[in-house]
Each structure stands twice: as structure tokens, then as C-alpha cells.
Amino acid sequence: MISIQVNGEQRDVEIDGDTPLLWVLRDVLAMTGTKFGCGIAQCGACTVHIDGVPTRSCRLPVSQVGDRAVTTIEGVGATSAGRRIQKAWLDLEVIQCGYCQSGQIMAASALLATNPSPDDADIDAAMSGNICRCGTYVRIREGIKQAARHG
Numbered sequence: 001m002i003s004i005q006v007n008g009e010q011r012d013v014e015i016d017g018d019t020p021l022l023w024v025l026r027d028v029l030a031m032t033g034t035k036f037g038c039g040i041a042q043c044g045a046c047t048v049h050i051d052g053v054p055t056r057s058c059r060l061p062v063s064q065v066g067d068r069a070v071t072t073i074e075g076v077g078a079t080s081a082g083r084r085i086q087k088a089w090l091d092l093e094v095i096q097c098g099y100c101q102s103g104q105i106m107a108a109s110a111l112l113a114t115n116p117s118p119d120d121a122d123i124d125a126a127m128s129g130n131i132c133r134c135g136t137y138v139r140i141r142e143g144i145k146q147a148a149r150h151g
Contacts, residue, residue, distance in 0.1 A: 004065050006031070007075030017063030022046045024062045025072060033073035033102050037131070044130030047103035048072050054110040054126075073102035081112035084147035094143045096134035104130050108144050116151050118144065 003012050004021075006029065013028050025031045025048070034057060037045030041056035048057045049071040076082030085108045088094070095101050104127070111118055111126035118126065123144050132140065 002062055004062065004070060005067070006070045007072060007078070008069070013062070015062060018061050020058050021048070021060045021062050021065060021070070022057040025057065025070075031072055031074050035099055035102055037100065037103070042129065042131075043100070044103040044107060045100050047106040047130065049076070049106060049110055052110060052113060054107045071106075073105060076106060076109050079109065079113065080151070081147070082109040084150055085109045085112065085143065088143040088147040088150070092139055092143050092146060094136055094139040096132075096136050100130065100132045100134075104132065104140055108140070108147070111144065112147055112151065117148055 001012055001014050002017060003010060011029060013024055015024055015028055022034060022036060025034050034048055035045040036058060037043035039058050041059040046056050046058040047054050049055065050065065051068045077086050085105050089105060107127055107130050111122065115122055123141055127140065
């Protein structure tokens with residue numbers, strides 16, 4: 001039995017400790033907002049926050065989470081930065097196919113939580129490694145800037 005805190009709730013899961021956090025979230029806890037993309041922590045689709053830090057969940061064994069707080073796309077709207085990013089995404093219609101967007105939102109909200117007024121270089125650094133096959137990068141950048149202005 002492994003105990004993890006997800007979106008402010010303590011959850012006990014009966015799972016092998018080597019199981020990646022992504023699969024615990026999706027298959028055991030039925031939280032399917034966090035997506036599987038590449039499986040090698042390169043695309044960003046599986047991004048969650050661990051104590052506020054964007055982290056790729058596809059390669060992180062659940063046993064390594066410990067008592068740190070996990071925030072998923074289902075819970076990020078409870079934060080100020082997450083709410084602002086989600087609103088900007090909707091207002092600007094950032095999403096095209098949407099598959100990568102949970103990871104994009106998680107990376108963007110972590111950026112705004114630590115840097116409320118990011119410039120283009122800050123945005124590039126924070127969002128690097130989050131791949132959007134539809135190429136919505138311009139709208140993603142504008143969404144981050146709009147959310148920053150409304151902070």
C-alpha cells in the first residue's frame with residue numbers, strides 16, 4: 001500500500017512502487033486528464049506538479065513521490081495561476097486537438113506561480129520540452145501573457 005497526496009486529498013493505492021505515477025493517476029485513480037505521450041519524459045503531455053514543480057509523471061515511480069503534494073490538471077484550477085491560465089486558454093481558444101494541453105497548462109501555471117510577469121525568454125524556458133503537434137505555440141504564449149496581465 002502506497003499513500004500519496006493528490007489534489008489535496010490523501011489517497012491509498014495498492015500498487016507496485018515501481019509503477020509510474022502517470023499510470024497510478026490514470027488507471028488506479030481514474031484521473032485521465034494527465035495524458036500519456038511519449039513514455040520517455042520528453043513531450044510534456046504527462047506533466048503534473050510535485051510540490052508546485054512541473055514534473056513528468058510517465059517516468060516517476062510512485063514510490064518516489066513520498067509525502068510531496070501532487071497536483072494534476074483536475075486540481076490546478078484551485079490555484080490562482082491555474083485558474084488564470086485555464087481562463088486565458090478558453091478566452092483565446094488556445095486548444096486545437098487538445099491532447100498536449102493538460103501538460104501545457106501545468107507547465108504554464110507553474111511558471112506564473114513562480115514568475116508572475118514572465119518575458120518571452122522566461123516563457124520559452126518554462127515551456128521548452130512541451131510539444132504541441134498542432135503548433136499552437138503562438139496561442140500558448142499569448143495565453144500565458146494574458147494570464148500574467150490578469151494576475
